[in-house]
Amino acid sequence: MRRAFLGEFEEIVLLVVAACPTDAYGVTIWEDVQQQTGRSITMSAVHTTLYRLEEKGYLSSVLGGATAERGGRRKRFFALTPLSVRALQDNQEVRNRLWKAIPQDKFQLIVG
């Protein structure tokens, strides 16, 4: 099986889209990413990542209704695709496996 490679930021964005209770679009995703990670991120970075993920097939998008706040412009709503769900799950599994492999007292030894 060809394993998909997801970058750290890409994974965060995918997870934010997944975690969003309503339809996710540029502004909400950008705000959530900043909130969740506590990092200051430019909107263009978020947009770039979103479009890249869409190109790779990890996200799908539809254009929604226009609102006045946006000067009459439509929103682009992003949703996960089966590919991205599988990739996220894969990543999660790998991590779980690795976490489990860590000896019990190892962290305590390091942290002290």
Add this chain to the structure above:
Amino acid sequence: MANETNQPRPPRLPDRLLEWCCAPHLLEDVQGDLYEVYYKRLAQAGPVRARREFTLAVFHYITPFFLKRKPQETRSDEYPAPSLLSLSMFRNYLTIALRTLAHNKAYSIINVVGLSIGLAVAMLIILYTKDEVSYDRFHANTPTLYRITSRQLTPAGKQEGVEGNTGNLQGPKFSAGIPEIQSFVRYREDRHDIKRGTEVISQTVYAADTSFFSVFSFPLLSGDPKTALQQPHSVVISADMAEKQFGTTEALGKTIPVKNTIDAKEVFEPYTVTGVAQNSPQNSSIKFDMLIPMVVSQEEMASLENWFNIFQNTFVVLSPNADLRAVEAKMNRIYLADAQASIKMMADKFGVKTKTEYALQPFTAMHLSTELPATNGLVDKSNPNFSYILTGIALFILLIACINFVNLTVARSLKRAKEIGVRKVVGGGRTQLVIQFLGESFLLCFGAFVLALLLVLVSLPTFNQLANKQLALSYLFDVKLVVGYVALFLTTAFLAGFYPALVLSNYSPVQTLYNRFNLAGKNYLQKSLVVLQFALASFLIIATLISYAQFNYLTTKDLGYDDKGLVSVGKPRLTHAEANVLTNELLKSQTLVDVAPKNGGQWGTVAKVNGGTEINFAYETVSPSYLPMLKIPVVQGRNFSVDLPTDSTQSVLVNEAFVKEAGWKNPIGQVVNFWYSNDEKYIVVGVVKDHHFNDLNKTITPQLFTMKPRNMYGRVFIKIKPNTETASLRHIERVFKRLFPLTPYAYSFMDEENRKRYESEAKWKQIMLFGAVLTIFISCIGLFGLATLSAERRTKEIGIRKVLGASVSSIIQLLSADFLTLVALSFLVAFPAAWYVMREWLQNYPYRVDISIWTFVAASALAILVAFLTVSFQSITTALTNPIKSLRSE
């Protein structure tokens, strides 16, 4: 829903940047997100931060990812952008343009006529300036062609004066000593009597060195340019002259009898025609009909005093790479070495202390030079100020016409607001509207341009007369000129159309389609343009009035002598004995009052008074009858007397300016010493009242009258009884021809001569008048257009006013007052400017009128009157309309 129109929009510039940078398929989404964040931040952090953050965020989108366009994929939900220049739209524009023009005939005519007058004037001036600048450029040697000039410096090195003329020595000596000078030519004007058939006529003849035709490019119709001027008795004549003299241009080898003085005897010698030249081009400073070889004797060339004998022009051709400064330095070195002895002699003998420095003036610079003008055999010298003023007037007129166009188009746009609204609603973009309106302006301008060309053709002869030129129609078809005209056309169309196009295309469709749309705002631009127009017009009115007053002053001022019924007949080298015979013969007729001979031309010389002071003065040789006949009063002492023979050898009269210059308290009995001429001393016996023996452009300078027998007379003044012109002139001619059969007879009336001196002022006057009339006319048709539109717009208002009882006069007042205020306002700008400029102009005249306050009063009255007449025509029509008509339809 937040009402975004009440909130400040995101900054425009970064927004544009984003639209331009971001790939179209991503733009809507990205821009929408950015807007949303902007409005959110606007509420949270205020406009300043929101804008800054927006701008910053936009900059992050300038990355290759967003710049990259989606390759070759048209999305099904987008239409292809319509081309700005589709044929059917063009056809529609044209139709609409022609319809609007046809529906608003008055407006179209005002615009086209105004613009075409402006353009025609501009074209004429371009033609004029082109001709002025093209002077003397047709010679093949032009880039290396120079005239030898000199500067006079005081011993301290201060420049005293400049001199464009040289003598016989400069050319040959400099040419021999400086390798960079390839060739030289001396050129001098002379008058000779020649025989044409049996008739003797006085002809201007130019003498030039053999090199003339190699230095200058005057093509010969026949004859060899290399040898044409080699033999002493050869002559080159122009085609015109050949036609006059021989009736054909095939004149090679024929002879012309030319009068020469040989051993004090006058004989006609035959000169053989060795060349027939094409008529000199009209833009040439050198124009000749007869050209003979210059003959300079060996003695003349050997006499070093001739370095100071200056009377002709010398031109040189330098080698192509010659350094001008180096050549000038070499010239001065040669002069100082060669003329050393004679400089010393001049200093000893005449006390000449000034130093001379030679310089070179480019041949093409002569025509428009005020310092070193084209004089002494060179013709058509011109004042560059003339070109400047003409250009100024042309620009004024064109500007005013453009202002009309802008004002009328904007004012009339009210009527087209609906059209613009509809165009916008059905999807017309702003660019399309700009193109449409600019196109209309080009169309109008093109019409004006064609009309202007016709106007130029019609007015060219009048213009030639005014500007003293012979501009031909063929001049119009010159590549550069055509390019210039096309440029003029494009600039005008653009200038006139650009602003209206911008304003009209900016109308909001919602407002224009709403019924009670009213564009009549403050309209500051329109108002200030009207003020500017009338400021220019009243400026020119004042200039005209003042130049008229000055001209009148010059032509009617009392000259200090009586020039009525005064005939002047020229006779060169008239001895005192001959003059007596002539006088006696002439006075046999009852119709003549008196005869007084005088020296010809204007003589000037220098003498010492009070022991050592030198005075320069006009030197007049007269007879005792001269002063009484011209009614010039002798204020002190006495006039020359026929009964005192010693008067002619011992006495002189001087004018008041002379007395003042010499500082005499008791002028009678003072001694004037002509020290350089055998120390001759004369005693002042009388003081003559100052009179204007020169034209009024010059101050009265010292003047001295003598009867010295050795000085020859040059002309004779004859006073005739009133209304006896025919008989008197016939008598004079008969006597003259009998006594001097070999001298050409020509007479002139002094009062006519005096009037002719102010031809240049007369031209100024006329040009000013033309300028003023045209500017006023164009301004007024513009005002008329505006008044019409304003009256149309206020039809309903006036209807209601009338229904409520307003009188006709109050309505006229209402409609006219606005415009008249603007006209009055324009005086504030125009008057100080006109006062300043005209005062400067009058400084050129030692005798001038004062600028009177009445000039300004008259100018303002005239401007207001003309403006009122223009406006009131429309106002009265509107005020008289039946209110029912204007109020019935709503």
